[in-house]
Amino acid sequence: MCGVTTVKRKRMPRAEREQQMIAVAEQVFTERGYATASMDEIAELVGVSKPMLYEYFRSKEGLLLACIRQSRAALREVTEQATAGAESAEDALRLGLQAFFVFIRERREAWSLLRHEMALIGTPASDEIEETRRQQTDLITSLMSGHFDSEDTLRAEASAEFVVGACERLAIWCERFPEVTPEIATGYAMDLLWTGLSQRAI
Structure with a gap:
């Protein structure tokens, strides 16, 4: 039996269940x-x-998809909340990156589902995970439109893809080094990413 505690069944609203x-x-x-x-x-x-x-999820795959979608929604929420009050491009990027690294530290189960896609290639779950990347790319592109020169939309999207890919790999690397806190990881990412992006800040 895994380390999850059995829940004593009681009547509750469908959404809560x-x-x-x-x-x-x-x-x-x-x-x-x-x-x-x-x-x-x-x-x-x-x-x-x-x-x-x-009855709720139709299949084990349906349950997995529900888990991934919920994780994606949670990641979007923390990223949007973190960057909402940013006053500069640098501040917005740093706050967004730190929100991501805090998410993967505090929500290890959710992060695990989002990143273990290799065994799911060719399945709806793989599509859902790619949609998570697309979500984060769109969020970063939108953020850039408010703080960066937005005339070159292709460059903005390419930059966002780079940020998402780089941070995903850095997050996987961080799993091997528990001493690397979200703040340290954010600093590492900013040192590399902001050097190029700062040239386009308004």
């Missing part, structure tokens, strides 16, 4: 891996019947 199922599934998928995780185990840990899981 769904969130409970997703939270447990997220941990099980992270600990077991998607292929090994079973709906029986997830149902037992949540404290519901397996047919109820299927």
Whole structure:
């Protein structure tokens, strides 16, 4: 049995029950891996019947997709909140990067689902993970439009893709070094990224 505590079943609104199922599934998928995780185990840990899981999500893949979509929404929310009050391009980039690195430190299960796409290539889950990258790229492109010269839209998008790809690899590297805090990781990223981007700041 994995390290998730079994939830004692009680009557609750559908939306709340769904969130409970997703939270447990997220941990099980992270600990077991998607292929090994079973709906029986997830149902037992949540404290519901397996047919109820299927009623909510139709399949194990449907449950995985729900987990990924929720993680993506959470990442978008923290990024937007962090950059909302930025007064300069440099401040906006730093706040956005730090929000990302804090997210992956505090939401390890969610981050694990978002990054372990190699085993899911060719599946709807792979598409959902790529949509997460697209989301972050769009957010950064939008941010640049407010703080950078936005006439060259292709360059703006290319820059955003570079930022997303670089930070994703840096985040994976950080997993090997727990002593690298979100603040340190943000500093490393800014040292490299801001050198080029600062030339385009308004």
